[in-house]
Amino acid sequence: xAGKVFSSVSMSLDGFIxxxxxxxxxxxxxxxxxxxxxxxxxxxxxxxxxxxxxxxxDDDIVRATFERTGASVMGRxxxxxxxxxxxxxxxxxxxxFVVTHRPRDPWPRQGGTTFHFVDDPRVALDRARxxxxxRDVRIAGGGAxxxxxxxxxxxxxxxxxxxxxxxxxxxxxxxxVDAGRLGLAQVHAESSRRVTHLTYAVRQR
Amino acid sequence: xAGKVFSSVSMSLDGFIxxxxxxxxxxxxxxxxxxxxxxxxxxxxxxxxxxxxxxxxDDDIVRATFERTGASVMGRxxxxxxxxxxxxxxxxxxxxFVVTHRPRDPWPRQGGTTFHFVDDPRVALDRARxxxxxRDVRIAGGGAxxxxxxxxxxxxxxxxxxxxxxxxxxxxxxxxVDAGRLGLAQVHAESSRRVTHLTYAVRQR
Numbered sequence: 001x002a003g004k005v006f007s008s009v010s011m012s013l014d015g016f017i018x019x020x021x022x023x024x025x026x027x028x029x030x031x032x033x034x035x036x037x038x039x040x041x042x043x044x045x046x047x048x049x050x051x052x053x054x055x056x057x058d059d060d061i062v063r064a065t066f067e068r069t070g071a072s073v074m075g076r077x078x079x080x081x082x083x084x085x086x087x088x089x090x091x092x093x094x095x096x097f098v099v100t101h102r103p104r105d106p107w108p109r110q111g112g113t114t115f116h117f118v119d120d121p122r123v124a125l126d127r128a129r130x131x132x133x134x135r136d137v138r139i140a141g142g143g144a145x146x147x148x149x150x151x152x153x154x155x156x157x158x159x160x161x162x163x164x165x166x167x168x169x170x171x172x173x174x175x176x177v178d179a180g181r182l183g184l185a186q187v188h189a190e191s192s193r194r195v196t197h198l199t200y201a202v203r204q205r
Numbered sequence: 206x207a208g209k210v211f212s213s214v215s216m217s218l219d220g221f222i223x224x225x226x227x228x229x230x231x232x233x234x235x236x237x238x239x240x241x242x243x244x245x246x247x248x249x250x251x252x253x254x255x256x257x258x259x260x261x262x263d264d265d266i267v268r269a270t271f272e273r274t275g276a277s278v279m280g281r282x283x284x285x286x287x288x289x290x291x292x293x294x295x296x297x298x299x300x301x302f303v304v305t306h307r308p309r310d311p312w313p314r315q316g317g318t319t320f321h322f323v324d325d326p327r328v329a330l331d332r333a334r335x336x337x338x339x340r341d342v343r344i345a346g347g348g349a350x351x352x353x354x355x356x357x358x359x360x361x362x363x364x365x366x367x368x369x370x371x372x373x374x375x376x377x378x379x380x381x382v383d384a385g386r387l388g389l390a391q392v393h394a395e396s397s398r399r400v401t402h403l404t405y406a407v408r409q410r
Contacts, residue, residue, distance in 0.1 A: 015219055015220035160218070165389060172219070172220075174219040179372055179373025180373065191391070191403075194391070195391070196403060198367065198396075198401055200218070
C-alpha cells in the first residue's frame with residue numbers, strides 16, 4: 001500500500017511560515033513561531049539537543065510525524081539553511097530528495113539520512129515515494145516547494161501548527177498556490193496550550 | 206465591572222476575512238468561508254432566516270457571541286454592505302456605533318438596534334463601552350476597523366473561526382497591524398467538523 005504525500009509546518013496566525021531572509025531564520029519571531037516544538041522530547045532527541053524534554057500530545061504529534069515519514073522532499077535552500085542547524089546525524093533518518101538545478105552525487109550522513117539531488121520535482125517525488133515504501137512522503141519545505149507540490153495536486157494532506165504569533169512579513173504558505181483550484185476538508189484539529197494543529201485533506205477541483 | 210472589547214470573524218486558512226470588493230461579498234468564496242455559520246439555529250434566528258437550524262457547539266458559540274455583546278462598533282462600509290443583508294430588525298439588538306467621517310442623526314431600527322454615527326474611533330469605543338455596561342463591546346468589522354483597534358491596543362481578545370478554504374486574494378485580517386507590538390496568548394481553541402475557533406488574548410509589548 002502506497003503512503004500519503006503530506007507536509008507539516010508551523011504557521012503564524014497571519015499565515016507566515018518563515019521570515020523573508022535566511023539571516024533572520026534564527027531571529028526572535030522565528031523562535032516564537034517554533035517555541036512550541038523546542039521543549040519537546042521527540043524534537044530534542046531527533047535534533048541532538050539532549051536527553052529529556054516535555055511529553056504529552058504535542059510531543060506525540062511530533063514523534064508520529066517523524067515516524068510516519070519514509071522519505072522527504074525539500075528545496076535546496078532548505079538544505080542550505082538546515083545544514084548549519086542539523087547535527088551530524090540529521091533528523092530525517094531516511095532518504096531526502098533535494099530539488100536543485102545543480103544535481104550532484106548523493107551525500108550520505110550518519111543515522112540513516114542520505115541526501116539525493118534531483119533536478120525534476122516530479123522525479124524527486126517519485127523517487128521519494130519509492131524509497132518510502134508503505135510509509136509517507138513529507139514535503140519538508142520551504143514554503144515555495146510545498147506550494148509547488150500543493151498546486152500540482154500532488155499533496156494528499158497537510159498540517160499547519162498555528163502559533164499564537166503575528167509575523168507581519170515573511171514567507172507565506174499558500175502564496176504560490178492557485179487557491180480556487182484546491183478544495184480543503186478539515187480532517188483533524190487539536191490544540192494544546194501553545195499551538196493548534198490543523199490537518200486538511202486536499203482535493204483538486 | 207466593565208466588559209471586554211473583542212472581535213470575532215471567520216478567516217480563511219490563508220488569512221482573509223473578506224473578498225477585495227463588496228461586489229464579491231455574496232460570492233462563492235465568501236459563502237464557503239461562512240458556510241459553517243449559515244445552518245446554525247442561533248444565526249438563522251438572529252438574521253431572520255426562519256425557524257429551526259442546527260444546534261451543537263458551533264451554535265452555542267455563535268449564540269454566546271451574540272449574547273455577550275452589549276454594544277458594537279463598525280466601519281461605515283460594513284454598515285453599507287450589511288444594510289442590504291440584514292432584516293428590519295438587525296441582528297445586533299443593541300447600540301451600534303458606526304465610525305464615519307460624516308456623522309448624522311441616530312438611526313433606530315426594530316428589535317433594539319440603534320445605529321449611532323461617530324467620527325472619532327476612540328469616542329465610538331468609549332460610547333460603546335458605556336452603552337454595554339457590564340457586557341462586552343464587539344468590534345464587528347470590517348477588517349480595517351478591527352486592525353485599527355487592535356493596533357491601538359484597545360482590543361482585549363479576539364476569535365477567528367478558521368474555515369477550510371483558501372481565498373488567494375481579498376482583505377486580510379492583521380494587514381493593518383504592527384505585528385511586532387502585539388503579543389498573543391492562545392486562550393481557547395475548539396474545533397467542530399466545519400471550522401476551528403481560536404481565541405487569543407492581546408497584550409501590548
